[in-house]
Amino acid sequence: MKYERKKGRAERWLFWILLVTLAFSLVYAVVRVIVTPPGPVGPEEYAKTRSDYVLMLIQCMLGLGVMFLPSLLEKRWRIAIPSAIVIMYFVFLYAAIYLGEFRSFYFLVPKWDLILHSFSGLMLGALGFSVVNLLNQSDKISLSLSPLFVALFAFCFAIACGVIWEFYEYTLDGLLHLNMQKFMLEDGTLLVGRAALADTMEDLLVDAGGALIMSVVGYLSLKRKSGWLEWMSIRRLRKKQEDAHPDSLPDAQPQNDAADPGRPKA
Numbered sequence: 001m002k003y004e005r006k007k008g009r010a011e012r013w014l015f016w017i018l019l020v021t022l023a024f025s026l027v028y029a030v031v032r033v034i035v036t037p038p039g040p041v042g043p044e045e046y047a048k049t050r051s052d053y054v055l056m057l058i059q060c061m062l063g064l065g066v067m068f069l070p071s072l073l074e075k076r077w078r079i080a081i082p083s084a085i086v087i088m089y090f091v092f093l094y095a096a097i098y099l100g101e102f103r104s105f106y107f108l109v110p111k112w113d114l115i116l117h118s119f120s121g122l123m124l125g126a127l128g129f130s131v132v133n134l135l136n137q138s139d140k141i142s143l144s145l146s147p148l149f150v151a152l153f154a155f156c157f158a159i160a161c162g163v164i165w166e167f168y169e170y171t172l173d174g175l176l177h178l179n180m181q182k183f184m185l186e187d188g189t190l191l192v193g194r195a196a197l198a199d200t201m202e203d204l205l206v207d208a209g210g211a212l213i214m215s216v217v218g219y220l221s222l223k224r225k226s227g228w229l230e231w232m233s234i235r236r237l238r239k240k241q242e243d244a245h246p247d248s249l250p251d252a253q254p255q256n257d258a259a260d261p262g263r264p265k266a
Helices: 002-035 050-066 069-077 083-102 112-136 147-176 194-224
Strands: none
Touching: 002 050, 002 083, 050 083, 050 147, 069 083, 083 112, 112 147, 112 194, 147 194
């Protein structure tokens, strides 16, 4: 119980740190969009332009919206999301939006973008396993899926999310004349051929690599019934537990052993 309380406290602290950071960053981005001229601000190597601050503004607004997504999903679908997943989610948002955009980690730290995509591939792969686990716990849907199918679903789920993100980047680049897909250099020189596709394809390849690693781990966990992914498993709340904190809930038991191939038998 003491360990679970610490996880809940860490989750709350990270929530407020992320909220305050993004709120102040949003105000800063709005001011910079207003006062910054269209061209480069200065001769520095990573000088910001107005389009850079527009991107920061959009990312902050998106971050402030999606950071409430876990709590909204818990209330809407009556599920319990473990603190471990929420903590990783908040850390990812902080690293991608504040460190990446505002602190210029995308330029200062080599392969920062690929590191984040690898991390997101792992998270989304684990989320794919949780989706199947939720279906297994449903009273209305009875499933008995093979470990291979579950692993394949988790892999495809993560890849699909990565593709949707690239759609998002492509759309904003076209509508707002941004450079999220890195199709031009810092000085505005347009890339051509494979060079123009490099950023997008590298992101998708890294997403696939992270998803593949998690899918293999999940497959072995289900095959051997080792329960390696139990600590990241999203669970459905029972009616008498809906008002309880997710970290205080006992593990939800499936309807039968065949419905949850990843849980070892007692």
